[in-house]
Amino acid sequence: MIEFIDVTFEYQSSGGSVPALRGVSTTLSPGELVTVLGPNGSGKSTLARLANGLLHPSGGRVIVENIDTGDAEHIWDIRSRVGLVFQNPDNQIVATTVVEDVAFGPENLGIDPPLMRRRVARALESVGLDGLEEREPHTLSGGQKQRLAIAGTLALDPAYLVLDEPTAMLDLQGRSDVLDVLATLRDRGTGIMHITHHLADAAAADRVLVLVAGSIVYDGVPERLLGDEDMLARCGLTVPPIGRLAAELRASGVPVPPDALTAESVVAGL
Amino acid sequence: MTLSLTGVDFTYGAGTAFATRALSDVDITFSPGEVVLVLGATGSGKSTLLRIAAGLLVPDAGSVTLDGRAVRGPLAVVRPGVGIVFQSPEMQLFAESVAADVAFGPRNQGLSEEDAIVEARRALDAVGLDPEEFGPRSPFSLSGGEARRAAIAGVLAMAPGYLMLDEPTAGLDPSGRESVRDIVTAARESAGVVVVTHDAEEFLGHADRVVLLSEGRIIFDGRTEVLVQNPGRFTEAGLRAPEVLRAQMLAQDAGVALPRFALDPTEVASLLAEAWSGPR
Numbered sequence: 001m002i003e004f005i006d007v008t009f010e011y012q013s014s015g016g017s018v019p020a021l022r023g024v025s026t027t028l029s030p031g032e033l034v035t036v037l038g039p040n041g042s043g044k045s046t047l048a049r050l051a052n053g054l055l056h057p058s059g060g061r062v063i064v065e066n067i068d069t070g071d072a073e074h075i076w077d078i079r080s081r082v083g084l085v086f087q088n089p090d091n092q093i094v095a096t097t098v099v100e101d102v103a104f105g106p107e108n109l110g111i112d113p114p115l116m117r118r119r120v121a122r123a124l125e126s127v128g129l130d131g132l133e134e135r136e137p138h139t140l141s142g143g144q145k146q147r148l149a150i151a152g153t154l155a156l157d158p159a160y161l162v163l164d165e166p167t168a169m170l171d172l173q174g175r176s177d178v179l180d181v182l183a184t185l186r187d188r189g190t191g192i193m194h195i196t197h198h199l200a201d202a203a204a205a206d207r208v209l210v211l212v213a214g215s216i217v218y219d220g221v222p223e224r225l226l227g228d229e230d231m232l233a234r235c236g237l238t239v240p241p242i243g244r245l246a247a248e249l250r251a252s253g254v255p256v257p258p259d260a261l262t263a264e265s266v267v268a269g270l
Numbered sequence: 271m272t273l274s275l276t277g278v279d280f281t282y283g284a285g286t287a288f289a290t291r292a293l294s295d296v297d298i299t300f301s302p303g304e305v306v307l308v309l310g311a312t313g314s315g316k317s318t319l320l321r322i323a324a325g326l327l328v329p330d331a332g333s334v335t336l337d338g339r340a341v342r343g344p345l346a347v348v349r350p351g352v353g354i355v356f357q358s359p360e361m362q363l364f365a366e367s368v369a370a371d372v373a374f375g376p377r378n379q380g381l382s383e384e385d386a387i388v389e390a391r392r393a394l395d396a397v398g399l400d401p402e403e404f405g406p407r408s409p410f411s412l413s414g415g416e417a418r419r420a421a422i423a424g425v426l427a428m429a430p431g432y433l434m435l436d437e438p439t440a441g442l443d444p445s446g447r448e449s450v451r452d453i454v455t456a457a458r459e460s461a462g463v464v465v466v467t468h469d470a471e472e473f474l475g476h477a478d479r480v481v482l483l484s485e486g487r488i489i490f491d492g493r494t495e496v497l498v499q500n501p502g503r504f505t506e507a508g509l510r511a512p513e514v515l516r517a518q519m520l521a522q523d524a525g526v527a528l529p530r531f532a533l534d535p536t537e538v539a540s541l542l543a544e545a546w547s548g549p550r
Contacts, residue, residue, distance in 0.1 A: 021432035142312040171468035172510035242513035248539030
């Protein structure tokens with residue numbers, strides 16, 4: 001489990017210190033998909049970088065499977081347990097073929113070749129890129145590139161995956177493919193923290209965390225958040241058109257569940 | 271002032287082993303007062319189209335004309351020209367104050383310092399940043415949404431006849447996206463607006479016309495309403511239709527008889543609810 005215990009974080013700037021997180025406590029368990037929502041500047045990305053010791057809290061503690069991220073001796077254990085994926089896949093691709101790109105991480109850790117090959121194959125299969133091993137990464141679509149970046153992290157066999165707006169630069173198809181991969185990984189036991197601006201992404205989560213100005217204002221199941229318009233407004237979240245359609249249909253007596261935020265789930269009610 | 275691309279071809283790295291065809295035989299005309307949405311999957315040629323229309327890239331074949339006159343070289347430096355807002359434009363803010371940054375463009379166009387300041391104030395007003403409050407601030411002290419708006423103001427200050435934006439809302443939170451959408455649609459009062467994006471949902475309801483690009487070719491160019499009635503065209507362009515349209519497509523596939531498709535959730539709800547209860 002990853003535990004955030006009363007975590008504060010302040011960025012130092014020329015004008016003094018700027019608080020990014022103010023007393024945040026939450027957890028991420030194996031096999032759990034947590035979606036993190038919140039406006040720009042609410043502290044979401046800071047939370048992601050604290051999860052694997054890329055940043056250290058100014059106050060409070062971050063514990064990864066009983067190891068404090070402040071424990072310099074074990075920082076590489078922590079980094080191999082918690083994989084980070086960022087917004088722009090182009091900045092995360094290093095090699096000239098898909099398979100070499102995924103192998104880059106485990107190769108650098110000196111993992112023995114037969115095990116490495118198994119891990120690379122499994123990582124590519126998990127993200128649905130098996131069969132594209134010899135492709136040059138720049139010929140992939142945006143969604144495929146982001147799944148390649150995820151595979152590169154998976155090849156290190158992390159127990160947790162933290163993704164900071166992994167779909168921000170993708171089209172709707174690419175986004176939906178990445179969301180499918182996250183659900184698959186969760187089902188296989190990976191703990192996933194998915195940071196996003198898209199409220200619709202929350203419908204697939206086990207738990208939703210909303211950050212506003214560095215504090216958690218909601219931590220619970222998606223159904224309750226998505227059904228509570230006042231709460232959504234307070235969190236600065238807007239319901240996507242499909243959610244408004246679902247609400248209108250419910251109001252006219254069509255049985256559409258409150259967390260229906262995809263065309264499929266809305267039409268299932270009809 | 272009509273901006274036309276006729277028979278435009280463009281290949282990156284032409285004559286090398288890495289040659290990549292980006293646009294093939296593109297014909298398109300833009301008019302003032304119109305918001306045109308250019309949609310296409312990654313690599314469909316959207317950004318290339320924008321750069322050619324703004325005179326930043328010269329086509330291998332075909333021509334770009336502004337009011338019938340052939341265009342050579344960047345169109346931002348002339349008034350009224352073609353202003354282009356690139357992806358993540360806030361990365362390009364550089365001056366010591368927001369006011370100086372926004373005044374840089376009109377100064378470059380040859381305006382006096384006084385006139386440039388007037389233009390900068392007008393542009394900051396247009397993007398909803400109070401010139402008194404934001405003008406003196408460092409660009410680096412702005413929030414993500416404010417910085418994006420300041421960068422758009424820098425282009426508006428050059429009084430472009432055409433405003434072209436590449437993924438203008440990417441990476442912004444919902445309130446930031448809404449304010450950028452409002453600025454972009456309001457700009458049609460003074461300019462022709464062209465928005466390039468892969469997020470069909472974001473601007474579809476605000477565009478007069480939509481162009482679908484697929485592998486460097488235009489496969490649809492028509493009124494937004496026409497595209498809404500033919501959502502299969504999204505799939506042909508390798509795109510997913512917006513969820514609300516997809517819901518109607520799925521409902522129709524499942525045998526729900528809809529008289530027409532719509533974008534507005536309230537209208538869609540009544541169409542679906544009527545069709546759902548209708549035959550029972």
